[in-house]
Amino acid sequence: MPYDATMMADWQIAEEAEKYMPTPEQWRDKLYLEKDEVIPYGRVCKLDFLKIIDRLKNRRDGKYIEVTAITPTPLGEGKTTTTVGLLEGLGKRRKNVGGCVRQPSGGPTMNIKGTAAGGGNALLIPMTEFSMGLTGDINDLMNAHNLAMVALNARMQHEANYSDAELSSRNLRRLDIDPKRVEMSWVIDFCAQGLRNIIMGIGGKMDGFMMSSKFNIAGSSEIMAILAIVRDLRDLRERLGNIIVAYDRRGNAVTTTDLEVAGAMCAWMSNSINPTLMSTVEHQPCMVHAGPFANIAVGQSSIIADRIGLKMFDYHVTESGFGADIGFEKFWNVKCRLSGLIPSVSVVTATIRALKMHGGGPQVVPGRPLAEEYRKENLSLLEKGIPNLLHHIATVNKAGIKPVVCINAFDTDTKEEIDMVRRYAEQAGARCALSRQWLAGGEGALELADAVIDACNEEVDFKFLYPQEMPLRQRVEIIAREVYGAEGVDWAAEAEIKAKLLEADPALNDYATMMVKTHLSLTHDPELKGVPKGWVLPVHDILVFAGARFLCPVTGSIxxxxxxxxxxxxxxxxxxxxxxxxxxxx
Amino acid sequence: MPYDATMMADWQIAEEAEKYMPTPEQWRDKLYLEKDEVIPYGRVCKLDFLKIIDRLKNRRDGKYIEVTAITPTPLGEGKTTTTVGLLEGLGKRRKNVGGCVRQPSGGPTMNIKGTAAGGGNALLIPMTEFSMGLTGDINDLMNAHNLAMVALNARMQHEANYSDAELSSRNLRRLDIDPKRVEMSWVIDFCAQGLRNIIMGIGGKMDGFMMSSKFNIAGSSEIMAILAIVRDLRDLRERLGNIIVAYDRRGNAVTTTDLEVAGAMCAWMSNSINPTLMSTVEHQPCMVHAGPFANIAVGQSSIIADRIGLKMFDYHVTESGFGADIGFEKFWNVKCRLSGLIPSVSVVTATIRALKMHGGGPQVVPGRPLAEEYRKENLSLLEKGIPNLLHHIATVNKAGIKPVVCINAFDTDTKEEIDMVRRYAEQAGARCALSRQWLAGGEGALELADAVIDACNEEVDFKFLYPQEMPLRQRVEIIAREVYGAEGVDWAAEAEIKAKLLEADPALNDYATMMVKTHLSLTHDPELKGVPKGWVLPVHDILVFAGARFLCPVTGSIxxxxxxxxxxxxxxxxxxxxxxxxxxxx
Incomplete structure (x- = not known):
């Protein structure tokens, strides 16, 4: 230990580390859990949320550490690697530490990524299970989600074929769904562009109701967003019943409850409420729970996992999707507001590579070799890119939390480049640590671990960006100005009409504001790097997720x-x- | 014990019995398995096939007992209940007994059935897991299957968008798939009639390749058929790579291997190779493995489960789908030929209700009350229906196996009715037992257990209906005459041309003949009950499943x-x- 990451592929490191991986029984002893709180599933296990939270409800919470990042390149900047490395570093310091990450989607795994388990000596094991569906949560979610679509289309068929009297004899009322206003889509957990737009229900009277429909990737399902934010099973059941599947011809919402399918959906999800427990290659515990997309949904692992993690661990590390403008902003104003939990520290992951891109470096394209600027020292490009980091530091500061910048080291980074980033970060009031977890595991992440431990001792003056009672358009204005650096918001006429209607509806007062925006820029345009100035955020639509209780202002095309x-x-x-x-x- | 099945719902019986259900550790001790041969998955476990078959390879096989049925009503005649009851009855006789059934599909579970775990005191537990996806095998299969469709449509898109040179730079050759000859469909495990026929790939150049497509239910997937018949993981990998997804414009088959997706499909299936272990309410072990449809595929639980079951148990009970003309015929001439295993006994499940229907009783429709003929004694209807039972007894006799008729008792059956069935069955040379497992569990199935034990002591002169080298059309002719009672086969012109081509191809010599026919009649027409005379079997197509190595002559519409x-x-x-x-x- 550590493994020679320069010579060994991730699967080889995983194979070695898995030989010594704790069994479910060993985890139970290690984490002081009761026998029936640990449910084995092959080489991994699920943790029984209801039992654990009930037994530990009076225990004081540990420190709550969030990991976010600067605006990334399309390659990602190693947020998962940093999360895993931090767990390992805190482990080396003999802290009682654990964490939670999101479950990866089979789409990217089968398409680009291979695995999303981190890398090198900062890897989650068992790696194969992590990459191939783990304990089946995404499959359960697909079944729950698609069952609602089955119920919807079958109901539309039966209503088209039967008279009111015939429906009534089956104890059904006519929902009169508007086929042009079906809101829900099917889901599948692969990158299936050929299913983006389909015509279904082709055939005779018994072959379904003919309509246009879509398949989205499972991570974008409203149910995935719901799984991430519910506090318990009761909350899950209630939100599943409020999902709007369509509108009727008079404009009223038709929900999963109207289709009498919400209970069965919850039955398919009843096993998914429990987080899965994995291990770092250095054998710190790391839960995996929920995998909502960050561009459309909350982009965080679950509140449920954080709730039990904070009870079980003195230091609980959780990961937000994408850059701090998207991931941290939602962690801060949505996830923490819903959970009532208060973070101690946010780690802002940065790479020299991404900062150079923000300074005007050449395009970074997955699958193509990196340009020379990224492989050799280039202090001027780097310096021009550093404002992106400073912008995200300032965002974290606005929440009253101390930021710790983690420079995720590459072997092409030079001492001068690293020193420059460190100098600017410290000038901005942040702690800064160089981290080599990929190469050296926990030993390589000691500087980061120490900085985080140190930051955890500071007072936190946590405050939301906006109060709950602030109307929708004002909220968006504040997010755009304070988090994205825009000069204002430009509402498309239709979006503004919708916004006014939504603001006037008191039933929506407690809906979270969930921005839909690219993660590849602080703006809505993925091509604009660095910290763009003098721009206005265009909002062209607002999506309503009544199950998750999200209003989603849409910027750019997602x-x-x-x-x-x-x-x-x-x-x-x-x-x-x-x-x-x-x-x-x- | 037994539970009061007249007062308790199945889920209530399950809830009580689950309190005493063996844990994975207890199963390990009870079945003399090694620690790592039992893999816990929540309340159930998987059995590690590769390890168990390797350790026990030199042990002598136990008795191999198949459960089949007469031609059923649309309600089913309690084949699973009989299988579970037989396990319980043999358990009461202190035999070392176990079995295997098929995994139920979420389609019927969510639509009509609720659960397919048997019923009353002949029930499999834990019932909820059984009904809600169990250890995820069907989900894994859906992912494996649909990944091939993702690969197919994406490849068609890329070939349409890129020149030969551009394809070559990506190390791809042009497959030139004929969009009118795509053979594979998507699968989902619900009754989704609205997805029967779709148009996909609507949109721009990057939105997939536009074509018509279908979704079938997961149980009809060729991969499910493959899972049921493979002998081991190597066999699974090989067959997955031979699945024909489409034909190219010159008429050549395009396989999953051509799409470079077969390895990843096998990765998704690598956990499914291991059978799941469940329990009867009286705590006999019963595996669940594979769930292929019987009308289009082999309709049996897996060869893998039978292989380890025969090593672990002195009496191993396995269930065939539907009536003996479909289920037993495929068990006999396909499953046993592929596995090399020789059955000792076949149990033919019969109900007084179904026999009355075959004698000319009124239509039996799911969801509607049964007609009076079925609720009161009616010896003349019953006697007219008994030839259906005698026909299936004769079929089993042709295999050289002793049939045991099991009268699955209903409380409306009278002594005279039962005596009549018994008399005819015994006259035909079969053993016959009345069985009350629903009401009384193993105690109620003792007569059946004793008959089976007795039959197991007889010599078996097992012989196939036709030799492997017999050409396709002759095989179909023999099955039609000897098993269905037809006077011959009528080949549609196109089917005959196809048959001749297939017969001439030496690569297809070892393909199994897998009839596609309704289970609701001995004929191709589900309306024809009893033992129809003077009819001819029409074959209008032959499907080729190159992965499963099946040729499927199609009769009727399925x-x-x-x-x-x-x-x-x-x-x-x-x-x-x-x-x-x-x-x-x-």
Missing amino acids: SLMPGTSSNPAFRRIDVDVNTGKVTGLF | SLMPGTSSNPAFRRIDVDVNTGKVTGLF
Whole structure:
């Protein structure tokens, strides 16, 4: 220990580390859990949320540490690696530490990424299970979600075929769904661009109701957003019943409760309420729970996992999706407001590579070799890019939380480059640590761990960006100005009409404001890097998620179904038929 | 014990019995398995096939008992109840007994059935897990199957958008798939009639390739057929790579191997190779593995489960789908030929109700009350229906196996009715037992257990209906005459041309002949009851499943996607939010 990450592929490191991985029984002892609180699922286990939270409800919470990032390149800047490294570093300091990350989608895993388990010596194990559906939560969610679509389309068919009297004899009332106002789509957990837009219900009277429909990727499902934010099973059941699937011809919402399918959806989800427990390669516990997208949904692992993590661990680390403008802003103003939990520290992950891109470096494209600017020292590009980091530091400061900048080190980074980032970060009032968890695991993350421990001792003066009672358009204005650095908001006529209607509805007062925006820029335009000035945020629509209780102002164009590339990861994945081992996931 | 099945719903019996259900550790001790051969998954466990078959490979096989049925009513005649009851009865006789059944599909569970776990005191537990996806095998199969469709459509898109040179730079050759000859469909495990026929790929150049497509129910997937018949993981990997997804414009098959997706499909399936272990309410072990449809596929639980079951148990009971003309015929000539295993006994499940229907009784329709003929003694209808039973007894006799008729008792059956069935069955040379497992569990199935034990002591002169080298059309002719009672086969012109081509291809010599026919009649027409005479079997197509290595002559019209009714079971399913218990599954 650590493993030689320069010579070993991730799956090789995983294979070695898995030999010493704690069994479910060992986790139970290690985490002082009761026998029936740990539910084994093969080499991993689920933690029984209801039992644990009930037994530990009076225990004082540990320190709550969030990991976010600067505006990333399309390659990602190693947020998961940093999260895992921080767990390992705190472990090396003999702290009682644990964490939670999101479950990866099969879409990117089969298409680009291979695995999303971190990398090198900052890796989650067992890696194969993590990459191949784990304990089935996403599958359960797909079944729950698609069952609602089955119920919807079958109901539309039966209403088209039967008279009111015939419906009534089946104890059904006519919902009179407007086929042009079906809001819900099907989900599948792959990058299936060919299912983005479909016509369904082709055939005779018994072959469904003919309509246009869509398949989105499972991570964008409203149910995934719900799983991330519910406090308990009762909350899950209630929100599942409020999902709007369509509107009727008079404009009234038709929900999963109207379709009498919400209970069965909850039945499919009843196992998913429990987080799955994984391990770092250095054997710190890390839960995996929920995987909502950050561009459309909350982009965080679950409140449920954080609730039990804070009871079980003195230091609980949780990861937000994408950059601080999207991930941290939602953690701050939505997740923490819903959970009532108060964070101690936010770690802002940065790479020299991404800062150079923000300074005007050449385009970074997945699958193509990096330009020379990224492989050699270039202090002037770096210095021009540093304002992006400073902007995110300032955002975290606005929440009253201390930021810790983590420079996720690459072997091409020079001492001068690292020193420059450190100098600027410290001038902005942040702690800063260089971290080499990929190369050296917990030993490489000691500086980060120490900075986080130190920051945890400071007072936190946590405050939301806006009060709950602030109307929607004002909230968006504040987020745009204070978090994105815009000079204002430009509402499309239709969006403004919708906003006024929504603001006037008292039933929506406690709905969270969930921005829909690219993570590749502080603006709505993924091409604009650095800290763009003199721009205005265009909002062209507002989506209503009545189950999650989200209002989502939409900026820019966001696809809910990625496409499979011409060189997808599944080409390289196989199974060793003698051992059953999955190969090619890296 | 037994539970009062007349007063308690199935879920109530399950709830009581689950309190005493063996844990994975207890199963390990009870079945003399090694520690790592039992893999816990919550309240159930998987059995590690590769490890168990390797350790026990030299042990002598136990007795191999198949459970089949007469031609059923649309309500089913209690084949699962009989299987579970037989396990319980043999358990009461202190035999080392175990079995295997198929995994139920979420489609019927959410639509009509509620659960398919048997009933009363002949019930499998834990019932909720059984009904809600168990250890995820069907989900894994859906992912494996749909990943092939993602690969197919994405490849068609890329080939349409890129030149040969551009494809070559991505290390891709042009497959030139004929969009009118895409053979594979998507799968989902619900009754989604609205997805039977779709147009996909609507949109721009990056939104997939536009084509017509289908969703079938997961149980009809070729991968499900493959899971049921493979001998081991190597066999699974090989067959997954031979699945024909489409034909190219020159008529050549395009396989999953051509799409470079077969390895990843096998990775998704690598956990499904291991059977799941459940329990009867009287705590006999019963595996659940694979769930192929019987009308289009082999309709049996897996060869893998039977292989380890015969090593672990002195008496191993396995269930075939539907009536003996479909289920037993495929068990006999396909499953046993592929596995090399030789059955000792076949149990033919019969009900007085179904025999009366075959004698000319009124239509039996799910959801409607039974006609009086079925609720009161009617010896003349019964006697007219008995030839259907005698026909199936004769079929089993042709295999050289001793049939045991099990009269699955209903409380409306009279002594005279039961005596009549017994008399005819015994005259035909079969053993016959009355069985009351629903009411009384193993105690109620002792007569059946004793008959089976007795039959197991007889010599078996097992012989196939036709030799492997017999050409396709001759095989169909023999099955039609000897098993269905037809006077011959009528080949549609196109089917005959196809048959000749297939017969001439030496690569197809070892393909199994897998009839596609309704289970509701001995003929191709579900309306024809009893033992129809003077009819000819029409074959209008032959499907080629190159992964499963099946040639499927198609008779009648078979839907691969059932429809959700206007009163589906999901209306009544819910979750108790205080305990997490699923309610309404019965």
